[in-house]
Amino acid sequence: MKIVIDKKSGFCFGVINAIGKAEEVLARVGHLYCLGDIVHNEAEVAHLQSLGMETITRDTFFKLSNCEVLIRAHGEPPETYEYAAKHNITLIDATCPVVLQLQKRVKTAWKNLMTENGQLVFFGKPGHAETVGINGQIGNNAIIVQKTEDLEKIDFSKPVEVFSQTTMPLKQFNDLTGQILERAADKDKVTIRDTICRQVTNRGPHLKIFASQFDVVIFVAGKKSSNGIVLYQVCKSVNPRTYPVEGAAELRAEWFSDVDSVGICGATSTPFWLMEKVADSISRDFSKP
Ligand code: SF4
Structure with missing residues:
Protein backbone atom coordinates (compact mmCIF):
# COMPACT_ATOMS: atom_id res chain seq x y z
CA MET A 1 0.00 0.00 0.00
CA LYS A 2 1.31 3.44 -0.96
CA ILE A 3 1.05 5.89 1.97
CA VAL A 25 9.86 29.09 28.37
CA LEU A 26 9.23 25.47 29.36
CA ALA A 27 12.88 24.61 28.72
CA ARG A 28 13.89 27.58 30.87
CA VAL A 29 11.55 27.30 33.87
CA GLY A 30 9.60 24.03 33.45
CA HIS A 31 6.18 25.63 33.90
CA LEU A 32 3.97 27.99 31.93
CA TYR A 33 0.31 28.92 31.98
CA CYS A 34 -1.36 29.08 28.59
CA LEU A 35 -4.58 31.05 28.26
CA GLY A 36 -6.80 28.58 26.37
CA ASP A 37 -5.66 25.65 24.22
CA ILE A 38 -2.42 26.69 22.48
CA VAL A 39 -3.65 24.87 19.38
CA HIS A 40 -6.89 23.01 18.63
CA ASN A 41 -5.15 19.69 18.74
CA GLU A 42 -5.36 17.55 21.86
CA ALA A 43 -2.27 15.49 21.04
CA GLU A 44 -0.01 18.56 20.78
CA VAL A 45 -1.57 20.08 23.91
CA ALA A 46 -0.94 16.83 25.80
CA HIS A 47 2.68 16.83 24.60
CA LEU A 48 3.26 20.38 25.88
CA GLN A 49 1.47 19.58 29.13
CA SER A 50 3.94 16.76 29.67
CA LEU A 51 6.69 19.44 29.48
CA GLY A 52 4.96 21.55 32.15
CA MET A 53 2.44 23.69 30.30
CA GLU A 54 -0.84 24.30 32.14
CA THR A 55 -3.85 25.36 30.10
CA ILE A 56 -6.10 27.79 31.96
CA THR A 57 -9.50 29.36 31.33
CA ARG A 58 -10.16 33.09 31.30
CA ASP A 59 -11.84 32.76 34.73
CA THR A 60 -8.65 31.28 36.18
CA PHE A 61 -6.47 33.90 34.45
CA PHE A 62 -8.36 36.72 36.18
CA LYS A 63 -7.44 35.24 39.59
CA LEU A 64 -3.70 34.90 38.92
CA SER A 65 -0.79 37.17 39.83
CA ASN A 66 3.05 37.12 39.76
CA CYS A 67 3.52 34.54 37.02
CA GLU A 68 4.11 34.03 33.28
CA VAL A 69 1.19 33.41 30.91
CA LEU A 70 1.31 32.66 27.20
CA ILE A 71 -1.16 34.34 24.87
CA ARG A 72 -1.77 32.00 21.95
CA ALA A 73 -1.97 32.86 18.24
CA HIS A 74 -5.70 33.77 18.40
CA GLY A 75 -4.92 36.93 20.42
CA GLU A 76 -6.73 38.51 23.36
CA PRO A 77 -8.87 41.58 24.11
CA PRO A 78 -7.29 44.62 25.84
CA GLU A 79 -8.71 43.68 29.28
CA THR A 80 -6.29 40.71 29.40
CA TYR A 81 -3.28 43.03 28.98
CA GLU A 82 -4.70 45.51 31.50
CA TYR A 83 -5.23 42.81 34.14
CA ALA A 84 -1.73 41.41 33.55
CA ALA A 85 -0.11 44.84 34.00
CA LYS A 86 -1.91 45.36 37.33
CA HIS A 87 -1.13 41.90 38.71
CA ASN A 88 2.52 41.47 37.81
CA ILE A 89 1.82 38.87 35.15
CA THR A 90 4.45 38.58 32.42
CA LEU A 91 2.70 37.89 29.14
CA ILE A 92 4.48 35.78 26.55
CA ASP A 93 2.58 37.21 23.63
CA ALA A 94 2.32 34.76 20.72
CA THR A 95 -0.55 36.54 18.98
CA CYS A 96 -0.14 35.73 15.29
CA PRO A 97 1.04 38.81 13.30
CA VAL A 98 -1.89 38.26 10.91
CA VAL A 99 -4.38 38.44 13.81
CA LEU A 100 -2.56 41.43 15.32
CA GLN A 101 -2.86 43.27 12.02
CA LEU A 102 -6.58 42.44 11.86
CA GLN A 103 -7.10 43.76 15.40
CA LYS A 104 -5.48 47.07 14.34
CA ARG A 105 -7.56 47.34 11.17
CA VAL A 106 -10.80 46.68 13.04
CA GLN A 119 -21.75 49.33 11.95
CA LEU A 120 -18.83 46.93 12.08
CA VAL A 121 -19.86 43.44 11.04
CA PHE A 122 -17.58 40.53 11.91
CA PHE A 123 -17.97 37.18 10.17
CA GLY A 124 -16.79 34.80 12.88
CA LYS A 125 -17.76 32.28 15.49
CA PRO A 126 -19.32 33.82 18.59
CA GLY A 127 -17.22 32.90 21.61
CA HIS A 128 -14.19 31.86 19.51
CA ALA A 129 -11.02 33.27 21.06
CA GLU A 130 -10.09 35.27 17.96
CA THR A 131 -13.58 36.78 17.74
CA VAL A 132 -13.49 37.68 21.44
CA GLY A 133 -10.05 39.27 20.99
CA ILE A 134 -11.14 41.29 17.96
CA ASN A 135 -14.45 42.41 19.41
CA GLY A 136 -12.66 43.48 22.58
CA GLN A 137 -10.66 46.02 20.54
CA ILE A 138 -13.83 47.98 19.88
CA GLY A 139 -15.64 47.63 23.22
CA ASN A 140 -17.61 44.57 22.01
CA ASN A 141 -19.54 46.68 19.53
CA ALA A 142 -19.13 44.35 16.53
CA ILE A 143 -22.16 42.64 15.03
CA ILE A 144 -21.08 39.01 14.89
CA VAL A 145 -22.55 37.07 11.95
CA GLN A 146 -22.11 33.46 10.96
CA LYS A 147 -25.19 32.65 8.85
CA THR A 148 -27.97 34.33 6.86
CA GLU A 149 -30.35 34.64 9.87
CA ASP A 150 -27.69 36.70 11.70
CA LEU A 151 -27.94 39.41 9.02
CA GLU A 152 -31.22 40.52 10.67
CA LYS A 153 -29.02 42.19 13.30
CA ILE A 154 -27.75 44.68 10.68
CA ASP A 155 -29.48 48.00 9.97
CA PHE A 156 -29.15 48.15 6.18
CA SER A 157 -29.92 51.87 6.04
CA LYS A 158 -26.58 52.62 7.78
CA PRO A 159 -22.95 52.30 6.61
CA VAL A 160 -21.46 48.82 7.10
CA GLU A 161 -17.88 47.56 7.12
CA VAL A 162 -17.35 43.78 7.14
CA PHE A 163 -14.31 41.84 8.38
CA SER A 164 -13.75 38.11 8.82
CA GLN A 165 -12.20 35.82 11.40
CA THR A 166 -8.99 34.54 9.79
CA THR A 167 -10.02 30.87 9.68
CA MET A 168 -13.55 31.10 8.25
CA PRO A 169 -14.52 29.52 4.89
CA LEU A 170 -14.05 31.91 1.96
CA LYS A 171 -17.14 30.67 0.10
CA GLN A 172 -19.42 31.37 3.08
CA PHE A 173 -17.84 34.82 3.46
CA ASN A 174 -18.51 35.61 -0.20
CA ASP A 175 -22.11 34.34 0.11
CA LEU A 176 -22.87 36.43 3.19
CA THR A 177 -21.19 39.60 1.94
CA GLY A 178 -23.08 39.19 -1.35
CA GLN A 179 -26.35 39.17 0.62
CA ILE A 180 -25.26 42.23 2.62
CA LEU A 181 -24.55 44.12 -0.61
CA GLU A 182 -27.92 43.10 -2.06
CA ARG A 183 -29.85 44.27 1.00
CA ALA A 184 -27.94 47.54 1.57
CA ALA A 185 -29.90 50.72 0.90
CA ASP A 186 -26.74 52.29 -0.54
CA LYS A 187 -24.08 49.83 -1.83
CA ASP A 188 -21.46 52.60 -1.73
CA LYS A 189 -21.78 52.61 2.04
CA VAL A 190 -20.78 48.94 2.32
CA THR A 191 -17.08 48.06 2.62
CA ILE A 192 -16.04 44.42 2.41
CA ARG A 193 -12.68 43.38 3.89
CA ASP A 194 -11.70 39.81 3.12
CA THR A 195 -9.39 39.13 6.07
CA ILE A 196 -9.34 35.33 5.84
CA CYS A 197 -5.81 34.05 6.33
CA ARG A 198 -4.19 32.79 3.15
CA GLN A 199 -2.44 30.08 5.17
CA VAL A 200 -5.92 28.53 5.22
CA THR A 201 -7.39 29.48 1.83
CA ASN A 202 -4.21 28.62 -0.10
CA ARG A 203 -4.33 25.11 1.29
CA GLY A 204 -7.76 24.45 -0.18
CA PRO A 205 -6.76 24.31 -3.88
CA HIS A 206 -3.63 22.32 -3.01
CA LEU A 207 -5.61 19.78 -0.94
CA LYS A 208 -8.13 19.34 -3.77
CA ILE A 209 -5.31 18.10 -5.99
CA PHE A 210 -3.69 16.07 -3.22
CA ALA A 211 -6.89 14.32 -2.06
CA SER A 212 -7.97 13.35 -5.56
CA GLN A 213 -4.79 11.27 -6.08
CA PHE A 214 -5.52 8.52 -3.53
CA VAL A 230 -13.12 23.64 6.36
CA LEU A 231 -10.16 21.71 4.93
CA TYR A 232 -11.72 18.32 5.67
CA GLN A 233 -14.75 19.38 3.62
CA VAL A 234 -12.45 20.41 0.76
CA CYS A 235 -10.90 16.91 0.70
CA LYS A 236 -14.28 15.20 1.04
CA SER A 237 -15.66 17.20 -1.91
CA VAL A 238 -13.12 15.63 -4.28
CA ASN A 239 -12.66 12.30 -2.55
CA PRO A 240 -15.75 10.84 -0.81
CA ARG A 241 -13.50 8.28 0.87
CA THR A 242 -11.97 10.95 3.11
CA VAL A 262 -3.68 6.40 1.15
CA GLY A 263 -3.06 10.14 1.39
CA ILE A 264 -2.63 11.72 4.84
CA CYS A 265 -3.17 15.41 5.37
CA GLY A 266 -4.34 17.80 8.07
CA ALA A 267 -5.15 21.30 9.27
CA THR A 268 -2.97 24.28 10.19
CA SER A 269 -3.24 23.03 13.79
CA THR A 270 -2.10 19.46 13.06
CA PRO A 271 1.44 18.56 14.15
CA PHE A 272 3.49 16.79 11.50
CA TRP A 273 4.58 14.14 14.04
CA LEU A 274 0.92 13.16 14.50
CA MET A 275 0.44 12.58 10.75
CA GLU A 276 3.61 10.46 10.83
CA LYS A 277 2.16 8.37 13.67
CA VAL A 278 -1.05 7.85 11.67
CA ALA A 279 1.01 6.80 8.63
CA ASP A 280 3.02 4.33 10.76
CA SER A 281 -0.15 2.85 12.20
CA ILE A 282 -1.75 2.37 8.75
CA SER A 283 1.40 0.78 7.43
CA ARG A 284 1.76 -1.53 10.46
CA ASP A 285 -1.88 -2.45 11.22
CA PHE A 286 -3.92 -2.03 8.04
CA SER A 287 -1.57 -2.47 5.09
CA LYS A 288 -2.09 -5.51 2.85
CA PRO A 289 0.60 -8.20 3.37
S1 SF4 B 1 -4.16 30.39 10.35
FE1 SF4 B 1 -3.19 32.33 9.69
S2 SF4 B 1 -3.93 33.84 11.16
FE2 SF4 B 1 -4.34 31.84 12.07
S3 SF4 B 1 -2.51 31.45 13.33
FE3 SF4 B 1 -2.14 30.52 11.33
S4 SF4 B 1 -0.99 32.09 10.17
FE4 SF4 B 1 -1.97 33.10 11.91
Whole structure:
Protein backbone atom coordinates (compact mmCIF):
# COMPACT_ATOMS: atom_id res chain seq x y z
CA MET A 1 0.00 0.00 0.00
CA LYS A 2 1.31 3.44 -0.96
CA ILE A 3 1.05 5.89 1.97
CA VAL A 4 1.88 9.56 1.38
CA ILE A 5 1.85 12.43 3.90
CA ASP A 6 1.04 15.84 2.43
CA LYS A 7 4.19 17.94 2.95
CA LYS A 8 2.18 21.17 2.89
CA SER A 9 -0.12 20.09 5.74
CA GLY A 10 0.69 20.86 9.34
CA PHE A 11 1.22 23.93 11.49
CA CYS A 12 0.93 27.39 9.96
CA PHE A 13 3.61 29.94 10.92
CA GLY A 14 1.33 31.46 13.62
CA VAL A 15 1.08 28.15 15.45
CA ILE A 16 4.78 27.31 14.94
CA ASN A 17 5.63 30.65 16.54
CA ALA A 18 3.31 30.07 19.55
CA ILE A 19 4.59 26.54 20.19
CA GLY A 20 8.21 27.70 19.78
CA LYS A 21 7.68 30.40 22.42
CA ALA A 22 6.01 27.92 24.78
CA GLU A 23 8.84 25.39 24.39
CA GLU A 24 11.42 28.12 25.02
CA VAL A 25 9.86 29.09 28.37
CA LEU A 26 9.23 25.47 29.36
CA ALA A 27 12.88 24.61 28.72
CA ARG A 28 13.89 27.58 30.87
CA VAL A 29 11.55 27.30 33.87
CA GLY A 30 9.60 24.03 33.45
CA HIS A 31 6.18 25.63 33.90
CA LEU A 32 3.97 27.99 31.93
CA TYR A 33 0.31 28.92 31.98
CA CYS A 34 -1.36 29.08 28.59
CA LEU A 35 -4.58 31.05 28.26
CA GLY A 36 -6.80 28.58 26.37
CA ASP A 37 -5.66 25.65 24.22
CA ILE A 38 -2.42 26.69 22.48
CA VAL A 39 -3.65 24.87 19.38
CA HIS A 40 -6.89 23.01 18.63
CA ASN A 41 -5.15 19.69 18.74
CA GLU A 42 -5.36 17.55 21.86
CA ALA A 43 -2.27 15.49 21.04
CA GLU A 44 -0.01 18.56 20.78
CA VAL A 45 -1.57 20.08 23.91
CA ALA A 46 -0.94 16.83 25.80
CA HIS A 47 2.68 16.83 24.60
CA LEU A 48 3.26 20.38 25.88
CA GLN A 49 1.47 19.58 29.13
CA SER A 50 3.94 16.76 29.67
CA LEU A 51 6.69 19.44 29.48
CA GLY A 52 4.96 21.55 32.15
CA MET A 53 2.44 23.69 30.30
CA GLU A 54 -0.84 24.30 32.14
CA THR A 55 -3.85 25.36 30.10
CA ILE A 56 -6.10 27.79 31.96
CA THR A 57 -9.50 29.36 31.33
CA ARG A 58 -10.16 33.09 31.30
CA ASP A 59 -11.84 32.76 34.73
CA THR A 60 -8.65 31.28 36.18
CA PHE A 61 -6.47 33.90 34.45
CA PHE A 62 -8.36 36.72 36.18
CA LYS A 63 -7.44 35.24 39.59
CA LEU A 64 -3.70 34.90 38.92
CA SER A 65 -0.79 37.17 39.83
CA ASN A 66 3.05 37.12 39.76
CA CYS A 67 3.52 34.54 37.02
CA GLU A 68 4.11 34.03 33.28
CA VAL A 69 1.19 33.41 30.91
CA LEU A 70 1.31 32.66 27.20
CA ILE A 71 -1.16 34.34 24.87
CA ARG A 72 -1.77 32.00 21.95
CA ALA A 73 -1.97 32.86 18.24
CA HIS A 74 -5.70 33.77 18.40
CA GLY A 75 -4.92 36.93 20.42
CA GLU A 76 -6.73 38.51 23.36
CA PRO A 77 -8.87 41.58 24.11
CA PRO A 78 -7.29 44.62 25.84
CA GLU A 79 -8.71 43.68 29.28
CA THR A 80 -6.29 40.71 29.40
CA TYR A 81 -3.28 43.03 28.98
CA GLU A 82 -4.70 45.51 31.50
CA TYR A 83 -5.23 42.81 34.14
CA ALA A 84 -1.73 41.41 33.55
CA ALA A 85 -0.11 44.84 34.00
CA LYS A 86 -1.91 45.36 37.33
CA HIS A 87 -1.13 41.90 38.71
CA ASN A 88 2.52 41.47 37.81
CA ILE A 89 1.82 38.87 35.15
CA THR A 90 4.45 38.58 32.42
CA LEU A 91 2.70 37.89 29.14
CA ILE A 92 4.48 35.78 26.55
CA ASP A 93 2.58 37.21 23.63
CA ALA A 94 2.32 34.76 20.72
CA THR A 95 -0.55 36.54 18.98
CA CYS A 96 -0.14 35.73 15.29
CA PRO A 97 1.04 38.81 13.30
CA VAL A 98 -1.89 38.26 10.91
CA VAL A 99 -4.38 38.44 13.81
CA LEU A 100 -2.56 41.43 15.32
CA GLN A 101 -2.86 43.27 12.02
CA LEU A 102 -6.58 42.44 11.86
CA GLN A 103 -7.10 43.76 15.40
CA LYS A 104 -5.48 47.07 14.34
CA ARG A 105 -7.56 47.34 11.17
CA VAL A 106 -10.80 46.68 13.04
CA LYS A 107 -9.90 49.31 15.64
CA THR A 108 -9.18 51.93 12.98
CA ALA A 109 -12.31 51.05 11.00
CA TRP A 110 -14.47 51.35 14.11
CA LYS A 111 -13.09 54.83 14.88
CA ASN A 112 -14.16 55.99 11.40
CA LEU A 113 -17.49 54.16 11.48
CA MET A 114 -18.44 55.85 14.76
CA THR A 115 -18.23 59.26 13.10
CA GLU A 116 -20.84 58.24 10.52
CA ASN A 117 -23.11 56.10 12.77
CA GLY A 118 -21.89 52.97 10.95
CA GLN A 119 -21.75 49.33 11.95
CA LEU A 120 -18.83 46.93 12.08
CA VAL A 121 -19.86 43.44 11.04
CA PHE A 122 -17.58 40.53 11.91
CA PHE A 123 -17.97 37.18 10.17
CA GLY A 124 -16.79 34.80 12.88
CA LYS A 125 -17.76 32.28 15.49
CA PRO A 126 -19.32 33.82 18.59
CA GLY A 127 -17.22 32.90 21.61
CA HIS A 128 -14.19 31.86 19.51
CA ALA A 129 -11.02 33.27 21.06
CA GLU A 130 -10.09 35.27 17.96
CA THR A 131 -13.58 36.78 17.74
CA VAL A 132 -13.49 37.68 21.44
CA GLY A 133 -10.05 39.27 20.99
CA ILE A 134 -11.14 41.29 17.96
CA ASN A 135 -14.45 42.41 19.41
CA GLY A 136 -12.66 43.48 22.58
CA GLN A 137 -10.66 46.02 20.54
CA ILE A 138 -13.83 47.98 19.88
CA GLY A 139 -15.64 47.63 23.22
CA ASN A 140 -17.61 44.57 22.01
CA ASN A 141 -19.54 46.68 19.53
CA ALA A 142 -19.13 44.35 16.53
CA ILE A 143 -22.16 42.64 15.03
CA ILE A 144 -21.08 39.01 14.89
CA VAL A 145 -22.55 37.07 11.95
CA GLN A 146 -22.11 33.46 10.96
CA LYS A 147 -25.19 32.65 8.85
CA THR A 148 -27.97 34.33 6.86
CA GLU A 149 -30.35 34.64 9.87
CA ASP A 150 -27.69 36.70 11.70
CA LEU A 151 -27.94 39.41 9.02
CA GLU A 152 -31.22 40.52 10.67
CA LYS A 153 -29.02 42.19 13.30
CA ILE A 154 -27.75 44.68 10.68
CA ASP A 155 -29.48 48.00 9.97
CA PHE A 156 -29.15 48.15 6.18
CA SER A 157 -29.92 51.87 6.04
CA LYS A 158 -26.58 52.62 7.78
CA PRO A 159 -22.95 52.30 6.61
CA VAL A 160 -21.46 48.82 7.10
CA GLU A 161 -17.88 47.56 7.12
CA VAL A 162 -17.35 43.78 7.14
CA PHE A 163 -14.31 41.84 8.38
CA SER A 164 -13.75 38.11 8.82
CA GLN A 165 -12.20 35.82 11.40
CA THR A 166 -8.99 34.54 9.79
CA THR A 167 -10.02 30.87 9.68
CA MET A 168 -13.55 31.10 8.25
CA PRO A 169 -14.52 29.52 4.89
CA LEU A 170 -14.05 31.91 1.96
CA LYS A 171 -17.14 30.67 0.10
CA GLN A 172 -19.42 31.37 3.08
CA PHE A 173 -17.84 34.82 3.46
CA ASN A 174 -18.51 35.61 -0.20
CA ASP A 175 -22.11 34.34 0.11
CA LEU A 176 -22.87 36.43 3.19
CA THR A 177 -21.19 39.60 1.94
CA GLY A 178 -23.08 39.19 -1.35
CA GLN A 179 -26.35 39.17 0.62
CA ILE A 180 -25.26 42.23 2.62
CA LEU A 181 -24.55 44.12 -0.61
CA GLU A 182 -27.92 43.10 -2.06
CA ARG A 183 -29.85 44.27 1.00
CA ALA A 184 -27.94 47.54 1.57
CA ALA A 185 -29.90 50.72 0.90
CA ASP A 186 -26.74 52.29 -0.54
CA LYS A 187 -24.08 49.83 -1.83
CA ASP A 188 -21.46 52.60 -1.73
CA LYS A 189 -21.78 52.61 2.04
CA VAL A 190 -20.78 48.94 2.32
CA THR A 191 -17.08 48.06 2.62
CA ILE A 192 -16.04 44.42 2.41
CA ARG A 193 -12.68 43.38 3.89
CA ASP A 194 -11.70 39.81 3.12
CA THR A 195 -9.39 39.13 6.07
CA ILE A 196 -9.34 35.33 5.84
CA CYS A 197 -5.81 34.05 6.33
CA ARG A 198 -4.19 32.79 3.15
CA GLN A 199 -2.44 30.08 5.17
CA VAL A 200 -5.92 28.53 5.22
CA THR A 201 -7.39 29.48 1.83
CA ASN A 202 -4.21 28.62 -0.10
CA ARG A 203 -4.33 25.11 1.29
CA GLY A 204 -7.76 24.45 -0.18
CA PRO A 205 -6.76 24.31 -3.88
CA HIS A 206 -3.63 22.32 -3.01
CA LEU A 207 -5.61 19.78 -0.94
CA LYS A 208 -8.13 19.34 -3.77
CA ILE A 209 -5.31 18.10 -5.99
CA PHE A 210 -3.69 16.07 -3.22
CA ALA A 211 -6.89 14.32 -2.06
CA SER A 212 -7.97 13.35 -5.56
CA GLN A 213 -4.79 11.27 -6.08
CA PHE A 214 -5.52 8.52 -3.53
CA ASP A 215 -8.05 5.74 -3.00
CA VAL A 216 -8.53 6.89 0.59
CA VAL A 217 -7.64 10.09 2.40
CA ILE A 218 -7.14 10.32 6.16
CA PHE A 219 -7.62 13.87 7.40
CA VAL A 220 -5.94 14.40 10.77
CA ALA A 221 -7.19 17.31 12.90
CA GLY A 222 -8.66 18.18 16.28
CA LYS A 223 -12.47 18.29 16.29
CA LYS A 224 -12.35 21.89 17.61
CA SER A 225 -10.17 23.19 14.74
CA SER A 226 -12.12 25.69 12.59
CA ASN A 227 -9.85 25.37 9.59
CA GLY A 228 -9.77 21.61 10.15
CA ILE A 229 -13.51 21.45 9.47
CA VAL A 230 -13.12 23.64 6.36
CA LEU A 231 -10.16 21.71 4.93
CA TYR A 232 -11.72 18.32 5.67
CA GLN A 233 -14.75 19.38 3.62
CA VAL A 234 -12.45 20.41 0.76
CA CYS A 235 -10.90 16.91 0.70
CA LYS A 236 -14.28 15.20 1.04
CA SER A 237 -15.66 17.20 -1.91
CA VAL A 238 -13.12 15.63 -4.28
CA ASN A 239 -12.66 12.30 -2.55
CA PRO A 240 -15.75 10.84 -0.81
CA ARG A 241 -13.50 8.28 0.87
CA THR A 242 -11.97 10.95 3.11
CA TYR A 243 -12.11 10.13 6.83
CA PRO A 244 -11.47 12.60 9.68
CA VAL A 245 -9.48 11.38 12.70
CA GLU A 246 -7.88 13.03 15.71
CA GLY A 247 -5.21 10.34 15.87
CA ALA A 248 -4.24 6.76 15.01
CA ALA A 249 -6.63 5.28 17.60
CA GLU A 250 -9.64 6.31 15.46
CA LEU A 251 -8.50 4.45 12.31
CA ARG A 252 -10.89 1.68 11.22
CA ALA A 253 -9.90 -1.47 9.34
CA GLU A 254 -12.86 -1.33 6.91
CA TRP A 255 -11.60 1.96 5.44
CA PHE A 256 -8.54 0.19 4.03
CA SER A 257 -9.97 -2.95 2.42
CA ASP A 258 -9.30 -2.99 -1.37
CA VAL A 259 -7.13 0.12 -1.05
CA ASP A 260 -3.83 0.62 -2.88
CA SER A 261 -3.06 4.19 -1.90
CA VAL A 262 -3.68 6.40 1.15
CA GLY A 263 -3.06 10.14 1.39
CA ILE A 264 -2.63 11.72 4.84
CA CYS A 265 -3.17 15.41 5.37
CA GLY A 266 -4.34 17.80 8.07
CA ALA A 267 -5.15 21.30 9.27
CA THR A 268 -2.97 24.28 10.19
CA SER A 269 -3.24 23.03 13.79
CA THR A 270 -2.10 19.46 13.06
CA PRO A 271 1.44 18.56 14.15
CA PHE A 272 3.49 16.79 11.50
CA TRP A 273 4.58 14.14 14.04
CA LEU A 274 0.92 13.16 14.50
CA MET A 275 0.44 12.58 10.75
CA GLU A 276 3.61 10.46 10.83
CA LYS A 277 2.16 8.37 13.67
CA VAL A 278 -1.05 7.85 11.67
CA ALA A 279 1.01 6.80 8.63
CA ASP A 280 3.02 4.33 10.76
CA SER A 281 -0.15 2.85 12.20
CA ILE A 282 -1.75 2.37 8.75
CA SER A 283 1.40 0.78 7.43
CA ARG A 284 1.76 -1.53 10.46
CA ASP A 285 -1.88 -2.45 11.22
CA PHE A 286 -3.92 -2.03 8.04
CA SER A 287 -1.57 -2.47 5.09
CA LYS A 288 -2.09 -5.51 2.85
CA PRO A 289 0.60 -8.20 3.37
S1 SF4 B 1 -4.16 30.39 10.35
FE1 SF4 B 1 -3.19 32.33 9.69
S2 SF4 B 1 -3.93 33.84 11.16
FE2 SF4 B 1 -4.34 31.84 12.07
S3 SF4 B 1 -2.51 31.45 13.33
FE3 SF4 B 1 -2.14 30.52 11.33
S4 SF4 B 1 -0.99 32.09 10.17
FE4 SF4 B 1 -1.97 33.10 11.91
